[in-house]
Amino acid sequence: MTPRVAMLVDDPTLARSPFGEHHPFRAERGAVTRTLLEATGALRPDDVAPVERVDERLLGAVHDAAYLDAVVRAGRGEHVDDPRGFGLDTSDCPIVDGMHRVALRVADASVSAAELVASGQALRALHLTGGMHHAHRARASGFCLVNDLALAIEHLTRRKGWRVAYIDLDAHHGDGVQAAFWERGDVLTLSMHQSGRTLFPGTGAEDEIGAGAGLGTSVNLPLDPFTDDAGAVAAFDALVPDVVASFGPDVIVLQAGVDAHWRDPLARLALTGDGLDALFARVIDLSERWCGGRMVVTGGGGYDAWRSVPRAWARLWGHLARRELPDDLPEAWRASWAERLGATLPATLGERDRPALDPSVTGRAASHALAVARRVSQRFALLARDAD
Amino acid sequence: MIVRDVMSANVVAIDPDMPIRDVTALMELRRVRHFPILEDDEEVRGRLVGIVSDRDLRAVGSSHPSGRPDVRVHDPVRHIMATPVATAHPDDPIEDAAKRLRERRVGALPVLDGDVLIGIVSAPDLLDALARSAGASEPSSRIEVEVPNRPGSLAALLRSLAGRGLNVSSVTTTRSEPDVVCFAIRVDSIDGPGVATGLVREGWSVLWPDVDTPTRTPQGDRSAVGEAS
Numbered sequence: 001m002t003p004r005v006a007m008l009v010d011d012p013t014l015a016r017s018p019f020g021e022h023h024p025f026r027a028e029r030g031a032v033t034r035t036l037l038e039a040t041g042a043l044r045p046d047d048v049a050p051v052e053r054v055d056e057r058l059l060g061a062v063h064d065a066a067y068l069d070a071v072v073r074a075g076r077g078e079h080v081d082d083p084r085g086f087g088l089d090t091s092d093c094p095i096v097d098g099m100h101r102v103a104l105r106v107a108d109a110s111v112s113a114a115e116l117v118a119s120g121q122a123l124r125a126l127h128l129t130g131g132m133h134h135a136h137r138a139r140a141s142g143f144c145l146v147n148d149l150a151l152a153i154e155h156l157t158r159r160k161g162w163r164v165a166y167i168d169l170d171a172h173h174g175d176g177v178q179a180a181f182w183e184r185g186d187v188l189t190l191s192m193h194q195s196g197r198t199l200f201p202g203t204g205a206e207d208e209i210g211a212g213a214g215l216g217t218s219v220n221l222p223l224d225p226f227t228d229d230a231g232a233v234a235a236f237d238a239l240v241p242d243v244v245a246s247f248g249p250d251v252i253v254l255q256a257g258v259d260a261h262w263r264d265p266l267a268r269l270a271l272t273g274d275g276l277d278a279l280f281a282r283v284i285d286l287s288e289r290w291c292g293g294r295m296v297v298t299g300g301g302g303y304d305a306w307r308s309v310p311r312a313w314a315r316l317w318g319h320l321a322r323r324e325l326p327d328d329l330p331e332a333w334r335a336s337w338a339e340r341l342g343a344t345l346p347a348t349l350g351e352r353d354r355p356a357l358d359p360s361v362t363g364r365a366a367s368h369a370l371a372v373a374r375r376v377s378q379r380f381a382l383l384a385r386d387a388d
Numbered sequence: 389m390i391v392r393d394v395m396s397a398n399v400v401a402i403d404p405d406m407p408i409r410d411v412t413a414l415m416e417l418r419r420v421r422h423f424p425i426l427e428d429d430e431e432v433r434g435r436l437v438g439i440v441s442d443r444d445l446r447a448v449g450s451s452h453p454s455g456r457p458d459v460r461v462h463d464p465v466r467h468i469m470a471t472p473v474a475t476a477h478p479d480d481p482i483e484d485a486a487k488r489l490r491e492r493r494v495g496a497l498p499v500l501d502g503d504v505l506i507g508i509v510s511a512p513d514l515l516d517a518l519a520r521s522a523g524a525s526e527p528s529s530r531i532e533v534e535v536p537n538r539p540g541s542l543a544a545l546l547r548s549l550a551g552r553g554l555n556v557s558s559v560t561t562t563r564s565e566p567d568v569v570c571f572a573i574r575v576d577s578i579d580g581p582g583v584a585t586g587l588v589r590e591g592w593s594v595l596w597p598d599v600d601t602p603t604r605t606p607q608g609d610r611s612a613v614g615e616a617s
Contacts, residue, residue, distance in 0.1 A: 091576070200528065200578040202528050202530065202574065266581055
């Protein structure tokens, strides 16, 4: 069987937010993107793969049983002792009926994406509703209940014995995934994000480097607010290619959050769609260079939900599947969502406007980003040398 | 925080008659930079009589202006130890210990509970504590607010946050002036800008995250549901 270049894992159950429709996390973003890809012909019916159920044992490897039990009970409306001790019943993760079903379904879909790649059915698999990188072993956090990424990574290591390079481009630090593999030498976690000093969750400093067998395999590139395309891309180039080459992964798992976009209301980075696209293309290049092109990709943050997000994710799919996308977006697609969302969707794939930022601000952020990237790269190289 | 929370409890003390050469070797072995020096007297077994640092050891036999060309490596460490010793009490606030380090121009303070040596606190220990107190111990967003410098300001701000169901994991003072005080508050939400917007609507002066963000100009559109560009 010749593997397909790329597949999208999706089904209608994934278009529900676990926390209801007034919450900033909008799960319909995946469906908006999918319908855009279908309308442009970039996604064909046989590109879509179904969602399979996750093995319970895999869940137990990533989350404590008591925590999973609390999430399920809370989602069923049953009593939970001290829900806040599990990060539940908070402003980010309120208790909502059925939330456990949605969260577990998202996890199923990300593990299904991992299995498509592990089994060789597809070279690359994308699951846009995934990317719950803040969920911890026994704690919900930052809109995330079940860590679908840690499950997908764990699945790849168990099923194939693969070395996994996890790259997280979300504007927020990938703290849950980093914590899950903190002491693992076979999983590299690399997160590029707005610094914890100025953005949730507060971690992801450059001196967080892992421990034990995983010493050196947690890598963090914190960026100052208002880092722009040039700054982010230069910092990426100064760090990520060398780290991935040195680690030698069998597969790359990418968290493709797009809240680093300048229009995002939650974060304060200043990338454009072109900058995000350049980073995604670079990660795909790295996968082709070092691991035969194998990639498992999820969505993530992105709260300028109907404007920046579908554009960035459509372009990402275009790269993954090697399909061309038109710049003019189909009117029928815009019309089909306009009423449902109460928002006007973009008419073009390319963005026509740019943030109006003082060049001294973006220049300073870019210069800092490059200095941090070089320091982190040096430290990584020293630790990798010591480990040999 | 107090000194007890940040000090190193497994402190190595030495005898004043130990040859300098051996002290140097021991310092290298233990990878520390200071040894308190204890000597028995009539009242106290192991009274703190001095301290020696890596810098004192390097001065031995040196003709550098701060060197001790008169001392040889086989001499007892008593000849070069610093005395009297600047010390800390385990219940001292760490800011007092930090000030004492700077005033006495030393790198570490032996910690004495009465006459008993129970630890040592160094400048790096204090810096670590400072770094921890400024950082995030829980997943949280940092909100910086400037409030009038008068009774009840911070209490009102915290009540407003509590009213939104937010938990506060840390409060630090970033600036204090006669009229205003700035607090950096860490709250358990990913939506820092949403919290800031709510506070601004109530009339609070929020310094971070900026609500009228330059990244959202020129349209100035702040809603997640927006117009096509």
